[in-house]
Amino acid sequence: MARTASPAAAEDPAGLGRARAAGIAAPALLVVLAFLVFPALWTLYLGTTNYRLTGHAARHPRSVGVDNYTTVVKDPAFHHSLWLTFEYVIGSAVLGQALLGFVIAWLLRDAGGRVKRVIEALVLLAWILPSSVVAFLWSALLDRDQGTFNALLHTQGTAWIVEHPMTVIIIFNIWRGTAFSMLLYSAALTGVPPTQLATARMFGANQWQQLRDVVFPHIRGHILTNLLLISLWTFNDFTPYQITGGADSRSQILPVYIYQTALFDGQMGLGAAIALLMLVINLVVALVYLRLLRDRRLERVA
Amino acid sequence: MKISPRSSAPGAVVAKIGRYTFLSVLLGFFALPMLWLASAPFNAHPTLNGSISSFTLHNFSVLLKDPYALPSLWNSLLLAGGTALLTVGFAAAAAYALSRVRVPGRDGILYALLLLSSIVTGTAAMVPLFQLAFKLHLIDSRLGVILVFTGGLLPAAIFILKDFTDNTPKSYEESARVFGASPFQIIRHIVLPMIRPGLATVTVWAVVNVWGNFLIPYILVRNPDKYPASVVLYTFYTEGGQPNLALISAFSLLYSIPVIVLYLFVSHRYGFRFHGGIKR
Amino acid sequence: MAQIRTVDLTKTFADASGGVTALDSLNLTVQDGEFFALLGPSGCGKTTLLRTLAGLETPTGGAVHIGDADVTRTAPGKRGVAMVFQDYALFPHMTVTENIAYPLRVRGVSKAKQHEAVLAAASELGLTGTETTVGLLDRRPGALSGGQQQRVALARATAANPAVFLFDEPLSNLDARLRLEARTFLKRLQRELATTTVFVTHDQAEALALADRIAVMQSGRIRQLGTPREVYRRPANTFVASFIGSTPMNLLEGTVRDRRVLVADSEIALPEGTAGAVADGTAVVLGARPEYFRVSPDPLPGAFGGTVAVAENLGSSLLLTLDVAGTAVQAVVGEEDEPEPGAMLWALPRQDRTLLYVDGELVG
Ligand SMILES: Nc1ncnc2c1ncn2[C@@H]1O[C@H](COP(=O)(O)OP(=O)(O)OP(=O)(O)O)[C@@H](O)[C@H]1O
Ligand SMILES: [Mg+2]
Numbered sequence: 001m002a003r004t005a006s007p008a009a010a011e012d013p014a015g016l017g018r019a020r021a022a023g024i025a026a027p028a029l030l031v032v033l034a035f036l037v038f039p040a041l042w043t044l045y046l047g048t049t050n051y052r053l054t055g056h057a058a059r060h061p062r063s064v065g066v067d068n069y070t071t072v073v074k075d076p077a078f079h080h081s082l083w084l085t086f087e088y089v090i091g092s093a094v095l096g097q098a099l100l101g102f103v104i105a106w107l108l109r110d111a112g113g114r115v116k117r118v119i120e121a122l123v124l125l126a127w128i129l130p131s132s133v134v135a136f137l138w139s140a141l142l143d144r145d146q147g148t149f150n151a152l153l154h155t156q157g158t159a160w161i162v163e164h165p166m167t168v169i170i171i172f173n174i175w176r177g178t179a180f181s182m183l184l185y186s187a188a189l190t191g192v193p194p195t196q197l198a199t200a201r202m203f204g205a206n207q208w209q210q211l212r213d214v215v216f217p218h219i220r221g222h223i224l225t226n227l228l229l230i231s232l233w234t235f236n237d238f239t240p241y242q243i244t245g246g247a248d249s250r251s252q253i254l255p256v257y258i259y260q261t262a263l264f265d266g267q268m269g270l271g272a273a274i275a276l277l278m279l280v281i282n283l284v285v286a287l288v289y290l291r292l293l294r295d296r297r298l299e300r301v302a
Numbered sequence: 303m304k305i306s307p308r309s310s311a312p313g314a315v316v317a318k319i320g321r322y323t324f325l326s327v328l329l330g331f332f333a334l335p336m337l338w339l340a341s342a343p344f345n346a347h348p349t350l351n352g353s354i355s356s357f358t359l360h361n362f363s364v365l366l367k368d369p370y371a372l373p374s375l376w377n378s379l380l381l382a383g384g385t386a387l388l389t390v391g392f393a394a395a396a397a398y399a400l401s402r403v404r405v406p407g408r409d410g411i412l413y414a415l416l417l418l419s420s421i422v423t424g425t426a427a428m429v430p431l432f433q434l435a436f437k438l439h440l441i442d443s444r445l446g447v448i449l450v451f452t453g454g455l456l457p458a459a460i461f462i463l464k465d466f467t468d469n470t471p472k473s474y475e476e477s478a479r480v481f482g483a484s485p486f487q488i489i490r491h492i493v494l495p496m497i498r499p500g501l502a503t504v505t506v507w508a509v510v511n512v513w514g515n516f517l518i519p520y521i522l523v524r525n526p527d528k529y530p531a532s533v534v535l536y537t538f539y540t541e542g543g544q545p546n547l548a549l550i551s552a553f554s555l556l557y558s559i560p561v562i563v564l565y566l567f568v569s570h571r572y573g574f575r576f577h578g579g580i581k582r
Numbered sequence: 583m584a585q586i587r588t589v590d591l592t593k594t595f596a597d598a599s600g601g602v603t604a605l606d607s608l609n610l611t612v613q614d615g616e617f618f619a620l621l622g623p624s625g626c627g628k629t630t631l632l633r634t635l636a637g638l639e640t641p642t643g644g645a646v647h648i649g650d651a652d653v654t655r656t657a658p659g660k661r662g663v664a665m666v667f668q669d670y671a672l673f674p675h676m677t678v679t680e681n682i683a684y685p686l687r688v689r690g691v692s693k694a695k696q697h698e699a700v701l702a703a704a705s706e707l708g709l710t711g712t713e714t715t716v717g718l719l720d721r722r723p724g725a726l727s728g729g730q731q732q733r734v735a736l737a738r739a740t741a742a743n744p745a746v747f748l749f750d751e752p753l754s755n756l757d758a759r760l761r762l763e764a765r766t767f768l769k770r771l772q773r774e775l776a777t778t779t780v781f782v783t784h785d786q787a788e789a790l791a792l793a794d795r796i797a798v799m800q801s802g803r804i805r806q807l808g809t810p811r812e813v814y815r816r817p818a819n820t821f822v823a824s825f826i827g828s829t830p831m832n833l834l835e836g837t838v839r840d841r842r843v844l845v846a847d848s849e850i851a852l853p854e855g856t857a858g859a860v861a862d863g864t865a866v867v868l869g870a871r872p873e874y875f876r877v878s879p880d881p882l883p884g885a886f887g888g889t890v891a892v893a894e895n896l897g898s899s900l901l902l903t904l905d906v907a908g909t910a911v912q913a914v915v916g917e918e919d920e921p922e923p924g925a926m927l928w929a930l931p932r933q934d935r936t937l938l939y940v941d942g943e944l945v946g
Contacts, residue, residue: 011402011403011404012402012403012404013402013472013473013475013476013479014402014475014478014479014485014488014489014493015479015485016399016402016403016485017403017485018403018405020485021399021402021403021405022399022405024395024396024398024399025395025396025399025400027391027392027395027396028392028393028395028396028456028460029396031388031392031449031452031453031456032415032418032419032453032456032457034434034449034453035431035434035449035450035452035453035454036418036419036422036453036454036456036457037418037422038430038434039422039427039430039431039434040418040421040422040427040430042430042433042434043426043427043429043430046429046430046433051433103324104328107321107324107325115325118329119325119328119329119332121569122329122332122333122336123332124565124569125336125562125565126332126335126336128510128514128561128565129514129558129561129562130513130514130516130531130532130535130557130558130561131514131515131516131532132514132516132531132532132533132535132536132557133339133535133554133557133558134335135536136535136539136550136554137335137336137338137339137554138335139539140335140338140350140351141334141335141338143350145350146349146350146351147350147351148334148337148338148350148351149334151351175331175332175335232420236423236424236425236426237425238424238425238516238517239516242516242536245540255425255426258425258426258428258429259428259521262428262429262432263428263429263432263521268429268432268433271428271429272429272430275426275427275428275429275430278425278426279421279422279426279427282420282421282422282423282426283417283421286417286420286421287417289420290413290416290417294413
């Protein structure tokens, strides 16, 4: 059916009216306000108190001004955690997932049949299985005495999770999250005109030249979108806790560090102060991303 | 005919071998951790490696006897179902209102919401969320967990559903209106059926999100009777002593099956793809 | 059955540059049972008028009466109108039966009555199967051709049993051949039901063929209102004159002198009944339809003499464009009279069919 956008298409075709519209939009907005906006603002306040989970300070929290923030900023443990988080995001998301996801999408782009289906299914499964399940699967795989990994490599007796916790969670997260990049890049690659690739091949361009001259210019926007999103998600990822247990400071990325400080040690005020820094980092990344999204939308409209 | 002038060169053979080697390694990397999930539940003497010694279904009877295992799946179902219901219902209503009635600053509000939901993650907001639940006596309350989940999922859900509504021509609603349908009849008879793919998408997305989530119930639920599966499974392998592998393996599989089924359903029905790089 | 009346109907859309006046103080009466066409170029406000009658737009000023009631503030569903949209707006998730039954469903009519009404409307519009054709009632709109969709939309409107039909370019999505069939069909249907009908189109041939009366609109105003014959024979102004007719009317600028019009170096007799109405020396526009010329290879007194610049084949006739002292004059000749390109011809307009416009308005 031919559909022409009528210039006369008015607002409010069902005759809902402002009041009823506000009424049906209200529940969603209220829930968001209470459980999303308010907690974010409250973090600001909590970070300035000596709030604790138990004891005297739990009942009578006192304002400590910016003490928490100065403590955090000077704390070497916090610096360490921040550095680990950086390693984790760069290693597992930016280098790991994005690269592997692209390579898979590229290799499978016109592969048909079973190989493609099986690989895609496995990669996706790793992404959608519950985190508790995959965390245990990896603990089992890397177990010191009975793990399949040690059996394969004949390295019995190596406790990978204890000896190399950062490497383990980085590899784990590559395994866990590559699916998103793979899906995004496959979709992006379908948008590369096959005739342009064929032309490049006709002139004798090799794979790398095809990628550089034809593919990347087309999917630049997707690459940026992908990097920002997976960085944001990885930065906020709590799953490593379920593998490492959280106590080992050599693998305390920021989410785990906050949990340990606020809910395990009970220093809620201090934890809130760290969380605020995390919120700010999230905000910066998200702003860049939304900016990009809006520009692309405008581009599409224009 | 394919235009690839060097397809018969020896270099191409090497490239082909390299490609298949890489794909095999890839297959191994992704399959290896999952082997255990497929084999151990049916192993009479489950160990941590995936070899099968003798087939059994006994592990599942261990599961039935455990006081926490099955109830936790029920709890997960309640949380996932409740969240999906609230999210889809609230988001559809809000998306429709925002799509069809001009509210000043509407696009700004939407972007602000989306921004918020991507920065106020469960991890970054665990402290205030715990506090909030504590103050509202929502610790150990399923409703509390559901509301926290719903708050986090709503902005993106509204965004997705608004996209669906925006792409629906208004003449359908106008036509129904001229025939005398009331606004709520129009929504029920016309709008909801037309955005059904969107509703399905959001439902699946919400269910998968809640079903697998560990952190929120881990901090908001203290009573083991109310633990969802994610937390129960975690306690199974972290509590002291030798972990009961028969129980853990059977439970992991049972807990994973709904997600696998949903995946199969979605990939069969819609194809697991992104369209134009936007997650649908 | 009802009459429609608008009083000073005005609609202004706010936009960045201050506002668009889509309807400018319209006063219009559509008689009970009349087939009324709204005709005009794109953007002249036809759809807006129709939507305002339906109640989908709230007028900025003025009033709408349907039957005896002032319905200006009445909800669309309570006006007793049925509208067929340009894209038909058939609900894609409902079968043809459900679509046709929809107006009754929202009124809470019993299932049995709905069924009855659907069958009546469907057989009226040829949607039920016959010995040679398959019934369409169980299909969804996506599985129908454009012409079938159009008939389902009409059936749905009929099932609503309204006092007024509002059609927004219901034929424009059909291909040329189907459009002719649907046109005939639509006219017969309207005659049978005798329901007051307002029909929007930008196709003048469609309006002439279908309507009892036509309103020609431009920029939110009605430039002429009359029967097809009146509008075609005596366009009230040069806008209507240029808009109506499948070959556009010659509109030639000239001056009046001594009961003649001096135009393109030729002297043409004043149209009948205009002598004395215009003073000598007045600047005028002479209107002459290409169909009403006598064309001859021999000089004729009071005719345009020029060379053939273009000859276009219209099937049963030819449209000639003559170069008359630098001015283009078009005339239609029979198919057997095809001239050589560049030939000199004389074209004499019929005096009882020429029209005279002063300041764009018809004289006499
Ligand atoms: N919702 C609206 N907002 C702003 N301007 C509008 C709106 N609807 C119509 N207009 C303007 O009003 C004028 C009349 O529009 P309308 O759709 O009635 O024209 P139309 O005669 O139906 O044209 P067409 O033959 O192209 O359908 C146009 O200038 C149009 O741009
Ligand atoms: Mg129109």
